[in-house]
Amino acid sequence: MTETLQNRTVLVTGAARGIGAACAHAFADAGARVACADLTDPAETVAMIRAAGGQASAFQCDVSDEASILTLFATIDDQLPPLDVLVHCAGIIHEAPLLETSAEEFDSVVAVNLRGSFLVGREAIRALQDRPGRIILTASDLSYYGRETFSPYVASKHGVLGLVRSWAREFAPSILVNALCPGPIDTDMLAAENMTPEWRQKELAIPLARFGQPQEIAQMALFLAGPNAAYITGQGIGVNGGSVMP
Ligand SMILES: NC(=O)c1ccc[n+]([C@@H]2O[C@H](COP(=O)([O-])OP(=O)(O)OC[C@H]3O[C@@H](n4cnc5c(N)ncnc54)[C@H](O)[C@@H]3O)[C@@H](O)[C@H]2O)c1
Numbered sequence: 001m002t003e004t005l006q007n008r009t010v011l012v013t014g015a016a017r018g019i020g021a022a023c024a025h026a027f028a029d030a031g032a033r034v035a036c037a038d039l040t041d042p043a044e045t046v047a048m049i050r051a052a053g054g055q056a057s058a059f060q061c062d063v064s065d066e067a068s069i070l071t072l073f074a075t076i077d078d079q080l081p082p083l084d085v086l087v088h089c090a091g092i093i094h095e096a097p098l099l100e101t102s103a104e105e106f107d108s109v110v111a112v113n114l115r116g117s118f119l120v121g122r123e124a125i126r127a128l129q130d131r132p133g134r135i136i137l138t139a140s141d142l143s144y145y146g147r148e149t150f151s152p153y154v155a156s157k158h159g160v161l162g163l164v165r166s167w168a169r170e171f172a173p174s175i176l177v178n179a180l181c182p183g184p185i186d187t188d189m190l191a192a193e194n195m196t197p198e199w200r201q202k203e204l205a206i207p208l209a210r211f212g213q214p215q216e217i218a219q220m221a222l223f224l225a226g227p228n229a230a231y232i233t234g235q236g237i238g239v240n241g242g243s244v245m246p
Helices: 017-027 043-051 065-078 103-128 153-168 197-203 212-224
Strands: 009-013 033-038 055-060 083-088 133-138 175-182 236-239
Touching: 009 017, 009 103, 017 033, 017 055, 017 083, 017 212, 033 043, 043 055, 055 065, 055 175, 065 103, 083 103, 083 212, 103 133, 103 153, 103 197, 133 153, 133 212, 153 175, 175 212, 212 236
Parallel strands: 009 033, 009 083, 033 055, 083 133, 133 175, 175 236
Antiparallel strands: none
C-alpha cells in the first residue's frame, strides 16, 4: 500500500481499457479515490475496482472537446474531494503513408493526443490551484524519434513532451509534471485493426524482445505520483524494453 495515495483524488483518462485501465486499478489498489474518464463508458473498470474494495467513479468525456472537459472537471469538483493527481492516458493512433493521409486524419490524431493533453492538463492544473500535485501525461518512445507511416501520431507525441517541459518550469516547485513514454505495450492500440502485422512484428525488434504489459506502465505512474519521485519534473520516463535510449 502506498500510504501517501490513501484517499487522494486521482483522475485517470483513457480508463476504459489498456494502460488507463491498468493505471486506474493500480491507484485504487494503493488506496486512491479514482475518477475514471473515457470516451466510452469506463463502467467495467469502475465495477472491477469496487468489487475489489476500491474507490472509483465513472465519467464520460471527449478529451479533444473543450466543453466536454470543462464539464468533466466541474462534475468531478462537485462529486469528489479536490484533485491531487492527473494520469492522462487517453489517446489514438493512425497508420497511413503520408501521401494517403488527409488533413482531417492529421487533425483528429492531434486533437485527441495533443489538444487533449493540453485541455486535460490545463484544467487539472487549474483544479490544483496552489496545492502541490502531480501531472502525468502519456507521450511515447516515439516522442524521441521518427517513424514512417505514423507521422501525425509521432508529431502529436513530440508535442506532449513540449507541454511537459514547459509546464514543469511554469508550475515548479509545487506541481511536478512528467510524461510516461511507453514502448510497445500489449493493448488494443497495437491490435491488428490499428497496426499492420508488419509493424507489430517490427515493434518486437527491441532489446527485451517482447511487448510490455499495461501494468508495467501503471507501476511507473504510481511511482511518479508518490513521494520517491519528489525530485523528478519535466521528464519523459521511458518504460520501453530498450526501444529507445535517448
Ligand atoms: N500501447 C502502446 O504500445 C503505446 C505505446 C506508447 C504510447 N502509448 C500511449 O498510451 C496511451 C494509452 O494507450 P493504450 O495502449 O492503452 O490504448 P487503448 O487504445 O487501449 O486505450 C486508449 C483509451 O483512450 C480512450 N480514448 C480515445 N479517444 C478518446 C477521447 N477523444 N476522449 C476520451 N478518451 C478517449 C479510448 O476509448 C481507450 O479507452 C495513449 O496515449 C497511447 O498513445 C501506447
